[in-house]
Amino acid sequence: MLNFDTQLWIANDALKRRAPNIVDDACVLHLFDEHGSDPRVLELGIALLDADWHESHEELGQHLQWLRAPERVDALYRASLRIYPYHYDGGIAIRRRCTWALADIGDQTAFDALPRLCGSTDRQVALFAFKRLRGWLRERPRKRFVYSPRLD
Known part of the structure; x- marks a missing residue:
């Protein structure tokens, strides 16, 4: 297996060259598995x-x-609203996953992104965000941070 610096160089080169075959390769995804918390990998x-x-x-x-x-809250928020034309349904599973990711972060910034998504013109995304808000307190064990909003 390639060392971390080599994997990071390959992934950044793929980004610069817009090389989907390299990004879609397991090598780049392995980088996220093994070194995902490294700030350089998060930026990538x-x-x-x-x-x-x-x-x-x-x-x-x-x-x-x-x-x-x-x-990564802002990136997940943007990804929740994007249409993915290479999926037959526009990537609804990706957008659902992004709302889950926001809820799993669990801090105030992530919480604040969900009501904004509830106002989306995409009804499915709005419903996904609403479900994550509705289950916010019940899903506390999943969250990295424990933000307890006032829900009255």
């Missing part, structure tokens, strides 16, 4: 989640959900 994850030229958004969303990284 945001850039790749925002990129529209590859088809690994669901895997990236899954890694970001698992990491529960509060620095």
